[in-house]
Amino acid sequence: MGGIEFLKGHGTQNDFVLLPDAAGLLDLTPDRVAALCDRQRGLGADGVLRVVRSAALGLPSEGEWFMDYRNADGSVAEMCGNGMRVFARYLAEAGLETGTEFVVGSRAGDRLVRVHPDRSVTVQMGLARITGTSVTVVGGRELSGVAVDVGNPHLVSTLDDDVASLDLRDQPCFDTDSFPEGVNLEFVNVLADGELRMRVHERGVGETRSCGTGTVAAVAAVLHLDGSDAGSATVDIPGGRVSVTVGRDGSTLTGPAEFVARGELDESWWRAG
Numbered sequence: 654m655g656g657i658e659f660l661k662g663h664g665t666q667n668d669f670v671l672l673p674d675a676a677g678l679l680d681l682t683p684d685r686v687a688a689l690c691d692r693q694r695g696l697g698a699d700g701v702l703r704v705v706r707s708a709a710l711g712l713p714s715e716g717e718w719f720m721d722y723r724n725a726d727g728s729v730a731e732m733c734g735n736g737m738r739v740f741a742r743y744l745a746e747a748g749l750e751t752g753t754e755f756v757v758g759s760r761a762g763d764r765l766v767r768v769h770p771d772r773s774v775t776v777q778m779g780l781a782r783i784t785g786t787s788v789t790v791v792g793g794r795e796l797s798g799v800a801v802d803v804g805n806p807h808l809v810s811t812l813d814d815d816v817a818s819l820d821l822r823d824q825p826c827f828d829t830d831s832f833p834e835g836v837n838l839e840f841v842n843v844l845a846d847g848e849l850r851m852r853v854h855e856r857g858v859g860e861t862r863s864c865g866t867g868t869v870a871a872v873a874a875v876l877h878l879d880g881s882d883a884g885s886a887t888v889d890i891p892g893g894r895v896s897v898t899v900g901r902d903g904s905t906l907t908g909p910a911e912f913v914a915r916g917e918l919d920e921s922w923w924r925a926g
């Protein structure tokens with residue numbers, strides 16, 4: 654057996670290792686994922702996207718391909734918005750999907766994606782559901798937040814002072830009764846009507862430079878605090894900018910998807926993992 658094919662890509666600098674594995678033959682253990690994502694002993698990434706046929710995993714999906722997403726610590730998550738854009742661009746450029754619009758399976762359900770001529774991608778993200786309120790503690794400061802389910806769990810806190818001043822190196826505290834499976838924590842400044850700035854501490858990763866589901870949660874939460882359930886906004890994250898729409902029937906996320914490298918993993922390194 655030769656080396657194991659990989660690609661490295663990112664969506665607004667939320668970076669991923671893609672593993673094409675159509676038949677689902679790779680033994681993708683949490684230890685292997687963590688080693689791959691480690692920035693010293695592996696390739697380095699915020700997560701892994703296994704490109705596998707839905708049928709190979711026996712999962713119900715209208716889409717031929719399934720985004721099997723793992724966080725950098727090896728944990729499984731339901732959905733990744735930035736990863737979905739990179740995944741969709743890969744399918745289109747590899748000729749695994751022939752149209753510009755197609756469905757991809759995820760653990761949060763099927764997602765319709767559209768790959769644009771400029772290689773940006775729009776993802777139909779499903780409903781952003783407001784599920785309540787909770788609190789988080791960052792650097793000794795307690796912040797209240799709006800809980801939002803975008804297929805995965807989020808808690809969005811809006812701040813008057815600049816989110817750039819927050820120290821997100823450590824895991825902020827959160828209420829484990831509200832979020833028994835953990836939570837992604839977003840910190841948001843409302844810059845103007847329809848313009849947000851956001852930082853995020855992701856479940857299973859730590860601070861990342863962007864989180865697609867998090868940007869959708871942020872827009873839904875800000876609208877909710879304003880007494881509304883539909884609207885659009887651009888969201889500036891440390892890794893760039895995305896556009897989000899939220900509505901009663903679903904939400905969309907549009908942003909870039911980039912590739913930086915492709916190659917083969919060393920077979921003996923993989924086996925040792």
Ligand SMILES: N[C@@H](CCC[C@H](N)C(=O)O)C(=O)O
Pocket residue numbers: 667700724729730731732733734735736805806837855856857858861863864865866867
């Ligand atoms: N970066 C992703 C979200 C990845 C999953 C998340 N860390 C979780 O555990 O729910 C995105 O772009 O949405």
